[in-house]
Amino acid sequence: MTAVxxxxxxxxxxxxxxxxxxxxxxxxxxxWFWRIMGYITVLGVWEFAIADILGLATGRTLDExxxxxxxxxxxxxxxxxxxxxxFTSFGATLTRIGVGFGIALILGTAIGLLxxxxxxxxxxxxxxxxxxxxxxxxxxxVGLIIWGFKPMGWIFPIVMVTFALVSVNIAEGVRSLPKDxxxxxxxFGTPQLRRQREIVIPHLAPFIFTAIRFGFSIGxxxxxxxxxxxxxxxxxxxxxxxxxLFRLDEFFTWVLSFFVFALFLEKVxxxxxxxxxxxxxxxxxxx
Amino acid sequence: MAQxxxxxxxxxxxxxxxxxxxxxxxxxxxxxxxxxxxVGPSGCGKSTLLNILSxxxxxxxxxxxxxxxxxxxxxGYVFQAARLLPWRTVMDNLLFVQKDPDSEEAxxxxxxxxxxxxxxxxxxxxPGELSGGMQQRVGIARAFAVEPDVLFMDEPFSHLDAIxxxxxxxxxxxxWAATGKTILFVTxxxxxxxxxxxxILVFAKGGKLEDDINVELPFPRDAANEExxxxxxxxxxxxxxxxxxxx
Ligand SMILES: Nc1ncnc2c1ncn2[C@@H]1O[C@H](COP(=O)(O)OP(=O)(O)O)[C@@H](O)[C@H]1O
Ligand SMILES: [Mg+2]
Numbered sequence: 001m002t003a004v005x006x007x008x009x010x011x012x013x014x015x016x017x018x019x020x021x022x023x024x025x026x027x028x029x030x031x032w033f034w035r036i037m038g039y040i041t042v043l044g045v046w047e048f049a050i051a052d053i054l055g056l057a058t059g060r061t062l063d064e065x066x067x068x069x070x071x072x073x074x075x076x077x078x079x080x081x082x083x084x085x086x087f088t089s090f091g092a093t094l095t096r097i098g099v100g101f102g103i104a105l106i107l108g109t110a111i112g113l114l115x116x117x118x119x120x121x122x123x124x125x126x127x128x129x130x131x132x133x134x135x136x137x138x139x140x141x142v143g144l145i146i147w148g149f150k151p152m153g154w155i156f157p158i159v160m161v162t163f164a165l166v167s168v169n170i171a172e173g174v175r176s177l178p179k180d181x182x183x184x185x186x187x188f189g190t191p192q193l194r195r196q197r198e199i200v201i202p203h204l205a206p207f208i209f210t211a212i213r214f215g216f217s218i219g220x221x222x223x224x225x226x227x228x229x230x231x232x233x234x235x236x237x238x239x240x241x242x243x244x245l246f247r248l249d250e251f252f253t254w255v256l257s258f259f260v261f262a263l264f265l266e267k268v269x270x271x272x273x274x275x276x277x278x279x280x281x282x283x284x285x286x287x
Numbered sequence: 288m289a290q291x292x293x294x295x296x297x298x299x300x301x302x303x304x305x306x307x308x309x310x311x312x313x314x315x316x317x318x319x320x321x322x323x324x325x326v327g328p329s330g331c332g333k334s335t336l337l338n339i340l341s342x343x344x345x346x347x348x349x350x351x352x353x354x355x356x357x358x359x360x361x362x363g364y365v366f367q368a369a370r371l372l373p374w375r376t377v378m379d380n381l382l383f384v385q386k387d388p389d390s391e392e393a394x395x396x397x398x399x400x401x402x403x404x405x406x407x408x409x410x411x412x413x414p415g416e417l418s419g420g421m422q423q424r425v426g427i428a429r430a431f432a433v434e435p436d437v438l439f440m441d442e443p444f445s446h447l448d449a450i451x452x453x454x455x456x457x458x459x460x461x462x463w464a465a466t467g468k469t470i471l472f473v474t475x476x477x478x479x480x481x482x483x484x485x486x487i488l489v490f491a492k493g494g495k496l497e498d499d500i501n502v503e504l505p506f507p508r509d510a511a512n513e514e515x516x517x518x519x520x521x522x523x524x525x526x527x528x529x530x531x532x533x534x
Contacts, residue, residue, distance in 0.1 A: 180370050187341040187364040188384035188433060198383055202374045280374045284415030 043070045068249040073256055076249045085238065089254075090261070092234040093223055099151075100158025101219045107159065108166025108211065115171045124167070131164025136222035144230040154226040161222050162215040173207030205277055213270055220262060289355045289436040289469040291317040291340065296349035298335050298494070309335040310494035313349070317486075320467045322460075324480035327490030327497075333473040335494070337364070337439045340471070355436040363435030365443045369422035371414040371429075377401070378410035381429045400428040403462060420451040427455070431462055440472045444479070456483065460507060477526065481519045482508045489525065497529050 013021075045053075047069040055061045080086045111128075114120040139157035147153035177200065185195045227236025235254055242251035275282070296313040299306055309332040317323055325333050338344040340351055341362050353360045371380045381397035382388040401407050404424040406417075414422050423443060430438055443459075444452035460483060463470055474480050480487050481502060489498035500522060508515045 180366070180368070181372060183338075183343045184364065184366065184370040185384070186343050187338075187362060187439070189342075189362070190384055194383070194388075198372060198375065202372070280413050280415075283413050284373070 046070055065246065066248060068252060072249050073252045076253045077257065080250065080253055086257070089233065089235050089238050090257075092231075093220070093227065093236070096154055096223045096227075096234065097158070097216070097219050100155050100223065101162055101215055103155060104159045104162040104215060104219070105166055105212070108163040108215075109170050111163065111167035112170025113174060115167065116174050121171075128164040128168060131160060132168065134160070136161045136218070136225055140222060140226045140229055143226060147230075149230050149232070153230045154223065157222050157226050158219050162219050165215045165218070166211040169207045169211040170204070173204040176203075178203055209270075209274060209277065213266075216265070216270075217262070220258075224258065288319050289317075289353070289360050291315070291437065291469065291471075292350075292352040293340075294350040294352075296336075296339070296351060297347050298332070298339060298344065299347045308494055310339075313494070313496050315488070315496065315499075317469060317471070320463075320469060321486055322463060322470045322472065322484045323486045323488060324484035325471060325473045325488045325490065326475060326477055326480050328492060329475060331490040331492050332494035333475075333490060334441050336490075337441050337471060337473060340437075341439050353437055360436040361433060363430035363433050363438045365423075365426050365430045365438070365440040367442045367445060369414065369419075369426040371422060371425055373414055376411050376413055377406065377417070377425050380414065380425060381432050384429060384433055386433075396434070397428070397432045400432040401425075403431070404428045404458060420447050420455070423447060424455065424458075427459065427462075431466065434466070436468060438468055438470045440470065442473055442475065445474070445476075457507070459483075464506070477522050478510065478519055481515060481522055482510060487522060489529065491529060498525055500525070 050067060050069070051061065054067070111120075111124055115124055115128075136157060139160040143153040143156040147156065181199050182195060185199060223234075224236040224239070227234040228240045229236075231237045235258055239251055239254050242248070242254065293313055293315040296310055297308070298310040299308050301307055313336070325336065327333055335344060339346055340353060341364050353362070355361065371377075372383060375383065378394070378397060378401070381401065382393060385393040385397070387393050398407065398410065401410060404427055406421060406424055406428065409417065409421065409425075414425065417425065423446070427443065430440075440459075444455055447455065456479065472480075472483060484502060487498075487500040487502060488496060489500065491497040502518055502522075504514055504518060510516075
C-alpha cells in the first residue's frame, strides 16, 4: 500500500511513462465521448424524429400521445413522486425482489452444496437446465394460474428463474475449493471453523457475488412481469394501469425510472460491495 | 524431544487397475533435533510420507506416531509452493495457523520469524505483491512461527532460482541451529541433502525405503569443501548401485 502511494508521488516521470499516461487519458475521454453520444443520439431521435420515422414506416402520422418524447416523460416524473405512488411502488417491487430472490438464494445454495454428491448432481441436473433456460413469462403465467394474486403467484416465478443461477455458481465454487490451502490448514491443525471462515468463504465469495449480480438482473425483470399480470401494487402494476388508461407519458416514466434504478444498483451499490470484498485484488493488481 | 515412529506403513491410492502403491513396508524411527533428508526419484512416495505424517492423508495400513515428550507433537509444514491465502496479508497468513491468533504474543512471535526471513517490513503486503522467493520465505516463517517440534518440508526450494535457494538454505540451517527441532526435508537433489542433513533416507520407486545414510560432517557444509564433495559422490554412488535415477 505505502509503496504504491510512494510510487505515485515520485516527482520525476520518464517520457515513456508520460506518453502512456496521456494515451490512457485520451482513451478514457474517447470512451466517455462515445457513451454520451449514444445517449444524445437515442434521446434526440426519440424527442424530435421518432414520430416522423414511425409515420414514414406506417404511412400514417403518429399520435404524439402514443409515444411521448423524453422531455415530457421527465416532466411527468415530479408528478408521480409528488403523488407518493413512486415510493410505495418501488418499495413494493423491491420487497418482492428481496423476498423472492432471498428464497432463491437459500434454495440455490442448498442445491449447489448438495450437487457435490454425485447422486444429487444427477437428481437436480435437468431441473437446473430448465431453471436456466425457461423464460420468466412461463413461470409468471403458471404462478398466476395456480395462485392468482396470492404471494406464491409472484414468489414462485422469481424463485424459478433465479435458483439455478445460484446453485450452478455455488456448485462451481465448491468444486474448485483450493485443496492445497485446505490441506495446508489441516497440516497445521487449524480448527475447522477458522478454515471455513478464512478459506472456504473467501473462495466462494466471488461465486456468490456473480450469482447475486445475475440473479438480481433477471429477478427484477420477472418481478415486474408478475406485477403486470397478477398484482395491485408495484412498478409493473403501475405500468399496466398507465398503459390501460393510455397515459403513456406515465408509463414510460415508470419504465425509465426502473432503468435508472437498475443502473444505480449495478454500477454503484454492487460495485461498492465488490470493491470492499475484493480489496486485496486491487492491492495486488497495482503492485 | 520429538520422536517419530513409523511401523510397517503402506499407502495405496485408487482401486482396481488404477491402484497405485505409493508406500510399502516402511519402518523407521527418528529421534531428537536431527535434520533428515528424504531423497528418491519422482513418484516414489516422498510427499505421501510427509502428508501421512502431518495428518493430511491417512495410512492404508500400518501406524505412524509423532510425539513430543509423550504428547502429540506440534507440526509445521513448508510446501513446494508457498500455499498462502491470497486474500490475507502476510501477517494474517502467519496468524492464521497460530493457536491463539488474536493474542499479542502470537503477533510478536510472527513478527520475530518474519524478521528472521528478512521480511519484517512486509507484514501488511498481500502475497501477490511479493516475488516467488519472498512468498516461499513467508511460508518458511509461517512454519517456524508455530514453533513446531517437527517441521516437514517438501522440496521447498525447488521452484526457486539457484541463488535464492542457496541463501534460503543457509537461512534455514541457521534457524534450525537456533531453534532446535526435528526436520524432515524432502528433496530430489542429492547435493542439497548432503549439505543440509545428518541423515539421508533413500526411497525407491514403489515407495520402499532402500537406504538410511548417516552423514557425520560438521555444519555449515560448504559445497566447495572436499569432504562434502566426497560425501556427495558416495551418496550418488549408492544411488547408482540401487539403480535410482537421480533427477
Ligand atoms: N491423491 C492421490 N491420488 C492418487 N494417486 C496419488 C495421490 N497422491 C499421490 N499419488 C501417487 O502416489 C505416488 C507417490 O506420489 P508422491 O508421494 O507425490 O511422490 P513424490 O513426492 O515422491 O514425487 C505417485 O505414483 C502418485 O501418482
Ligand atoms: Mg512430491
